[in-house]
Amino acid sequence: MNSQFSNIYLVGPMGAGKTTVGRLLARELEKQFYDSDREIETRTGVDIPTIFEYEGEEGFRRREAEVLHDLVALEDIVLATGGGIILREENRRLLRDHGFVVYLYCPVAKQVERTARDTHRPLLQTADPKKRLTELLAVRAPLYESIADYTINTGECASRQAVKKIIQAYRNS
Ligand SMILES: Nc1ncnc2c1ncn2[C@@H]1O[C@H](COP(=O)(O)OP(=O)(O)O)[C@@H](O)[C@H]1O
Ligand SMILES: O=C(O)C1=C[C@@H](OP(=O)(O)O)[C@@H](O)[C@H](O)C1
Ligand SMILES: [Mg+2]
Numbered sequence: 001m002n003s004q005f006s007n008i009y010l011v012g013p014m015g016a017g018k019t020t021v022g023r024l025l026a027r028e029l030e031k032q033f034y035d036s037d038r039e040i041e042t043r044t045g046v047d048i049p050t051i052f053e054y055e056g057e058e059g060f061r062r063r064e065a066e067v068l069h070d071l072v073a074l075e076d077i078v079l080a081t082g083g084g085i086i087l088r089e090e091n092r093r094l095l096r097d098h099g100f101v102v103y104l105y106c107p108v109a110k111q112v113e114r115t116a117r118d119t120h121r122p123l124l125q126t127a128d129p130k131k132r133l134t135e136l137l138a139v140r141a142p143l144y145e146s147i148a149d150y151t152i153n154t155g156e157c158a159s160r161q162a163v164k165k166i167i168q169a170y171r172n173s
Contacts, residue, residue: 006031006076007099008170011144013137014083014121015111016104017154017162022080024163035080039067052122057084065091072098083136084123086143096147100170103148104162105141108133110155149173 008025010018019035026033040063041047051060065088071079072094079099085091095101106114112130115121126132145151150169154162 004173005098005100007072007074007079008077008166009079009081009095009099009101010104011081011086011095011101011147012083012104012154013106013111013133013140013144014124015114015133016083016106017114017159018080018083018104021104021154021159021162021166022078024159025166026078028163028167029078032074032077033080034071034074034077036064036067036071036085037080037082039071040064043067047120049120049122057123061088068094083140086140086147092143092147100173101147101149102166102169103144103151104154105144105151106153107155108137111137 008031010022012018022035023033037048040051040060044051044063048060051063061084064082064085068081068085068091071077081095086095108130111133115124115129119125123136124132150166150173152162152165157165
C-alpha cells in the first residue's frame with residue numbers, strides 16, 4: 001500500500017454508480033463518505049431540483065464549486081461527485097491535486113436504464129433522456145479522462161465488484 005493520496009474521488013456520468021459505489025467503497029476502506037450533491041442539499045436545506053429551479057444550473061455549479069473547495073481540505077475521505085463537477089477547470093485541478101481520481105464510465109444505454117425512474121436529476125427531465133445523456137457524455141468524457149488515475153466500466157459489473165477493482169487500483173497506485 002503506497003498510495004500517494006488518502007482521498008478517493010469518484011467522477012463520471014449520471015447513473016454510473018458514483019453515489020452507490022462510493023458509499024460501499026468508504027465502508028470497505030473505513031474512510032468517511034461524502035457526496036457533493038448531498039453536501040449541497042445539507043447546506044442549503046433544499047433538494048437539487050429546487051436549486052436548479054430557483055438559481056438555474058449556474059447557481060448550482062457555483063454551490064458545487066464552493067462545496068468541492070471545502071471538501072478537498074479533508075483527508076481520508078471517499079467523495080462521490082455530481083456528473084458535471086468536471087466542467088469547471090478549477091474543479092478538475094482541485095480533484096487532480098488532492099486525491100486518487102476514479103472515472104466510473106458507463107455506456108449511455110445503462111445510464112438510461114439506471115436513471116429511468118428518477119425525478120431528482122433536473123438535466124434528465126426531458127422528453128429524450130437518452131439524447132441528453134449522449135450529448136453530455138460527448139462533451140464530458142474527455143474531461144473525465146483528463147483527470148482520471150483509474151477508469152472502470154460499471155456497466156459491466158455489480159457495485160461490489162467495482163469496489164474490489166477500485167481498491168486494487170488504489171493500493172497499486
Ligand atoms: N454497478 C451497478 N450495477 C447495477 N446497478 C447499479 C450499479 N451502480 C449503481 N447502480 C444503480 O444505478 C442507480 C444510479 O446509481 P447512483 O449511485 O445514484 O449513480 P450516480 O451517483 O453516478 O449518478 C441506482 O439505482 C443504483 O442502485
Ligand atoms: O451530470 C450532472 O450535471 C448532474 C449530476 C447529478 O449527480 P449524479 O451524477 O450523482 O447523478 C447532480 O449533480 C445534478 O443533477 C447534475
Ligand atoms: Mg450521485
